[in-house]
Amino acid sequence: MSNLDVNIQDDNLSIKISCGNNGLDGTGYKLTSSSSILIPDSVGNYQTFSINIPEQGFAYSVGARIRFWSNSDSTKIIEGIITSIVNNDITIYVDFRQGSDIYSDWICNICGNRPPYVLSISFETNDVVFRRVDITNPSAPVFAEEVYREPGHLWNFGAFGTEPKAVMDKDYLYINVENKLRIYKRNSYSSMSFVASASYPVGMVNDCIKYNNRVFGAVFNLGDPVYRGYISMDISNPSNPTLGSAIGEGQAGTQYGIASVAIDNTGSLYTGFFDGGYGLRKKDISTEPITGPMSLVNFDTATNIGPIAVKDNYVYWSHDSKIVVIRLSDNTKVAQFNYPFAYTGHGTGNAAFLKIKQNYLYLSGVDSNGKIAICDISNPEAPFTASVTPTTAFLDAYTYHAVVIGNTLVSIASDGSTVWNLYCTDISDKTNPIQKGIVQCPDNGAIIGLVSPDDEAVQGNNFYINT
């Protein structure tokens, strides 16, 4: 800063120039760090960088989303949201990382959010293929890139009900298919790799839910041994999954099996079972080892089984052509509403897909013609169907996978032969869903799974996902 004083007196000119120091720069975002940091193996953890603070300080505050990258290799990245700033330490919750190894030449700056992540699992000519689907513009969804290809049909994909059941949590994809748990890892947005697989002692394993360090599936086995319950794999070390608890009810009767599992936020697991009638059983699985039989919550005399979901004090139980709501505090049936699709002769008139997200339950079935019903469960004892998506699928389309990302419902449907489409529906108004975009799976692929780490119906630290 400088001041200039000019005076003229008695024909004399005096000029006085006073020079001060410049003010400091304004606070900004570019920082550096010399912390020796290993790029983490996965997202979902916290990382603290000791930063070199410029004289004027910096602009960051808690909540900013930032990127650290190596000055020597800008493809080595750690991104996340600032959760604390203490002196010269900035801690972030890591939600994206790329690369490996240790670096100590970090540059930091502000960055934007990553695009929503949707992964399709499809059977194509001879392979199983994972594709990243870009739904940034729901009016024009795009199969953006192939991220993994597994040569040959290693899985026995058959009729409806035998498709893989999958859940994605952060960087890991868990698939229960046949009698195996298969684990894959996201290396970057463009690449995944196979990690490990482990066999359950019986099959078929239906459903797939992750709870802490375990993956659960519903099991039925008509042979020896007879199982009708749930089974778990310990995934503390994803590279070496090990068999956890397996509970076979061993009830007398037709021993037909169970279709789904759900877990509440206290660590209670629920299974729907079929044994001449349809029942709902419960088991505390919060700690291992788990012993003893499951307890009966409710029993009905229905004949068809479907998925279940749980939220707060209520479990939503699909069987026959209805959804039954059981209040868990007293195991009492408090509500029932009919499956909102007409039976078309292609299926059984039952729900085949059921998912809860916030105060809405999403459901569909083999005879819903690609449509998904959105049910308002803000009052669990008085649920009602708020709307049905206007999906224009083929008459005998299947719809049994869907994810909800923000205000977009992403679903898949087929004509049961070679055409499998992905649909994006705007559900910002739950009473008036609007179909936005449709795209067909490449190579006439059959989409058999749809998952997203952004599709976490979270209560506490638990995930409740039915796929």
Add this chain to the structure above:
Amino acid sequence: MDDIIVIINDNGLTGKDGLGYGGVTSNTTIFSPFSTGPLGIIYSGPTIGNAYSVGSRIRLSSNSQPLIWLEGVITLKNINVINLTVDLFSQTSATLSNWNINLAGEKAV
């Protein structure tokens, strides 16, 4: 003109700091569920002012729950009010009123 006298000294005043992005907060209550569209907030920050301007993309993050946030582009800014058009937000059922403000990157394409 008889004489010209030039005096130069370096004891002048230090200049003002530049406008920056740091230290801007808001106590405006924002109710859940969040939605897209216009949002007006009352903000506070350094007395010197701040560098945000109309057209800047900003992120409001809860100071107590940093994973809860809204983003949008500033449409109006005056001495204590910022209007923005929210186009992206995290899912939450919380109603909050302790917001930090930072620049944000463009939403992904």
